[in-house]
Amino acid sequence: MLPKAYEPQEVEKKLAEKWQNAHLFAAKTDKNKKPFVIVIPPPNITGVLHMGHALNNTLQDVLIRSHRMFGEEALWVPGTDHGGIATQNVIEKKLAKEQHKSRHDLGREEFVKTVWNWYDECGNAIFTQFRKMGWALDLSDIRFTMDEKRAQAVFECFKQWWEKKYIYRGKRLINWCVRCSTALSDIEVEHEQHAGKLWHLRYKGEDGSEGIIIATTRPETIYADAAIAVNPKDERFKNLVGKKVIIPLANRAIPIIADEAVEMEFGTGALKITPAHDATDYEVGKRHNLPIMTVINDKGKMINCPEKYLGMDREVCRKETVKDLEEAGLLIKEEKYNNAVSTCYRCHSAIEPFMSEQWFVKMDKLAAPAIKAAETGELQFHPASWKTPFVNWLKNLQDWCISRQIWWGHRIPVWYCRECSKNGLTFAKDQQGKEQLTKVSFEDGAKPIVSFNKPAQCPHCHGHDLVQDPDVLDTWFSSSLWPMSVFGWPENTPDMQYFYPSSTLVTGYEILYLWVARMVMTGLDFTGKLPFKDVYLNGIVRDKSGQKMSKSKGNVIDPLDMTAKYGTDAVRFSLLMQAVPGKDIPYSEDSITGARNFCNKLYNASRFILMNMQGINGPLSMPEKVTELADVWILDRFATAIKTAREGIKNYNLALTANTLYHFLWDDFCDWYIELAKQRFQTAEKEKVMALCVHILYETLKALHPLIPFVTEEIATSLKPFVGTTEEFLLNEKYPECNASWFNADAQAKMTVIQGVTKEIRTIRAQFNVPPTLKITTVVSAKNEADLDTVKSYEDYIKLMTKTDTLTVGINQAKPRQTATATFDKLTIYVPLTGLIDFDKERKRLEKEITLANANIVSREARLKQENFLKHAPQEQIDKTRGELAAAQLALAQAQSSLEDLK
RNA sequence: GGGCAGUUGGCGCAGCGGUAGCGCGUCCGCUUCACACGCGGAAGGUCACAGGUUCAAAUCCUGUACUGCCCACCA
Secondary structure, three states, X not given: OOOOOOOHHHHHHHHHHHHHHOOOOOOOOOOXXXXXXXXXXXXXXXXXXXXXXXXXXXXXHHXXXXXXXXXXXXXXXXXXXXXXXXXXXXXXXXXXXXXXXXXXXXXXXXXXXXXXXXXXXXXXXXXXHHHHOOOOOOOOOOEEOOOHHHHHHHHHHHHHHHHOOOEEEEEEEEEEEOOOOEEXXXXXXXXXXXXXXXXXXXXXXXXXXXXXXXXXXXXXXXXXXXXXXXXXXXXHHHHHXXXXXXXXXXXXXXXXXXXXXXXXXXXXXXXXXXOOOOHXXXXXXXXXOOOOOOOEOOOOEEOOOOHHHOOOEHHHHHHHHHHHHHHOOOEEEEEEEEEEEEEEOOOOOEEEEEEEEEEEEOOHHHHHHXXXXXXXXXXXXXXXXXXXXXXXHHHOOOOEEOEXXXXXXXXXXXXXXXXXXXXXXXXXXXOOOOEEEEEEOOOOOOOOEEOOOOOOOOOOOOOOOEEXXXXXXXXXXXXXXXXXXXXXXXXXXXXXXXXXXXXXXXXXXXXXXXXXXXXXXXXXXXXXXXXXXXXXEEOXXXXXXXXXXXXXXOOOOOHHHHHHHHOHHHHHHXXXXXXXXXXXXEOOHHHHHHHHHHHHHHHHHHHHHHHOOOOOOOOOOOOOOOOOHHHHHHHHHHHHHHHHHHHHHXXXXXXXXXXXXXXXXXXXXXXXXXXXXXXXXXXXXXXXXXHHHHHHHHHHHHHHOOOOHHHHHHHHHHXXXXXXXXXXOHXXXXXXXXXXXXXXXXXXXXXXXXXXXXXXXXXXXXXXXXXXXXXXXXXXXXXXXXXXXXXXXXXXXXXXXHOEEEEEEEEOOOOXXXXXXXXXXXXXXXXXXXXXXXXXXXXXXXXXXXXXXXXXXXXXXXXXXXXXXXXXXXXXXXXXXXXXHHHHHHHHHHXXXXXXXXX
């Protein structure tokens, strides 16, 4: 005997192994089949599986499994991302904690080796977790953004863009993370509102006059001021423009200039211009040819400033400067101010705008085709509302800073000759005394040689002493090539030909620009094809109250814990039930128990059917023709459910698919069909009913398999002998088709009557506490014979479902004594309850009914009196309203007469 | 400052032109021979607000108010 409750743990372990051993998820380049391809958003090799992964990968898994069952050659490509700064930070922390060492203690080579060891250790551990989740990834070939093939792709891209002059090196103000000690691109910078201060400072006139008062949030940068700017329209300062003022504490004279960028209303209307430490100021500086002076270095320490502050941390210097200004009487005002602080998306420390020479990618030519693809709808977003932000972002693109001053990543494939690039290269000795190239300056004469491997000699001077650029590429550079590189691009491999472009990208909206936009651009640039046609943006899994899950808040739900506790299917299904495209998912253990209960319901329904199969041998064939109402009806319900379930998959609305199948199985199949079947099991019909049960259940398992693969596979295994299938795995079966010939509005209507009457009787039973064991007598009456047809024909259904002994059906039946009454549509229902009636209760119930019926009558009558309604509304609608009016009138009459009788 | 999304019973959400549905929770009754991770029943909502379009609006349009997110060089 099977256990009463489904126990997923053992089953899931067994099946996950079985699937992998059978290579169930492998795909071939089968020219006779349509490919369906999803390339996984490669998880960083930094950490463990979280709810976000669980959602994102479950969605992909459902799509892959569904399309495979649709008969397509479905491939889900696995891989991991080296994760640039994020991974380097993790390893640096680990190193500090375990060995009290910095990466500089190890030296570059040794450090990179350490990260590779980490990858060997943890890279595959990620996929062990993935396998446990039952995700249908073909794990025979796992890609990594830093492996050899992917490195070739990165080089090819770099080379081609260099030759096309998309890639260039330039000196400009970039975003610098002092903590990570690297440049960042614009989108890697986050803007947070911080409670800060706005200081009003006086810059005295060079001539000893009062000068001008400016407002700033960054007093420590005054030493780098190049000018004071005012708005040219500002009457207050008109006569000051052109004059010079003295920088406080630095005693250096700078001019007052006029520039449109200055907001007259803000602060004092005067702005200090510090081109080296602020993006706006940098632009102003360029317009006015101002000198650029740097006072904060790459470590966040003060340089080129009055001696007192030299070497100070920028934060300390700010405090000191304010203090000294106050003492000098030049601090006029200090006010609280919330300013937007730029922070690093990896470590959240404050970003310094920093002058430096970096590698960039010119974006305009790359963006244009991507904009077009989105605008024409060739590229589809789900939900579509992301199209506009996507296009707008591309239209306002700044050039992409791709060089990072870290060690972990694809090293820039550019070499320099120490002979002829002498002046452009800066070296420093590391802890081991080894000489390291630290900086490259094209301005100072470094001559680039683009090459994957170290060139044999310098093409300019034939020197042999060549060194590689010290920087690595932005991690998103290799990610942007991912949909191509996973198939072996730049080589035109068979995989590339067959599987590229992929079908759908499933990812979170938080990396739409960082990743998605760039894949679209590279894909179009190198192949002329979009890397995917559909972009499905899933939401974020939040906690029950809508808060983002985070370790510091302590509201994290660990998918592996939940899986261990409730089973993988439960975790998957709970996410899918809420997976509306683009919407965040509030998540709690409660939603998992609901899904777990569903899996259990499915399991128990199956258990019941299997129990009744005892004594039946071999496969039962699906009956050619069914005539019994319950059978016709359940086939109608099934066809309808499949239609909707398929629509859900097609439109990426998996919540629709999950909910539809949930309610079909539970409400229609279990609560009505099986309940009705119980009686029929006792009759000669048994085998026919069993055949239907078995086949509908098996089809339902197929339909649910992409969503909850384990429990469905487990049940299917036991069911197979009775179905007559040769497939070992559900995944190799065909997804149920919507059989339109099963649609049956008539059966639907009849069952609605039976269910309606049943419900009324059950309500009466419950209302008057009729013990479940006590059989009752029921009378159903109507004015016309035709209205009674259904009830008459299916008396047995109602008797069974309401525990009624004697059911009398007839025209204008006399009302029995001491009876509870109810109406359903054109039917009147009497349940005589001698001795059981609570008159007070019944009176209250009837009064309520009268109120409701009256309200209904009023509104329907009003509508039916409106000429415009009768003129414009479709006939169907008018008939419906008339029907409702009649039903309400009957209900009112019945309730009134019953109430009368009670008196 | 700009843009996007949301506002539906106690909570979390579907619905998106024909006067409201689900899950959880609550209350009542059931160990009925698949399932108490269950069965049957009940209570509970003028669908944020104000206009408009329409025979008909939770559903379409306009505005308002909150809430959340994204983008942005007011120091």
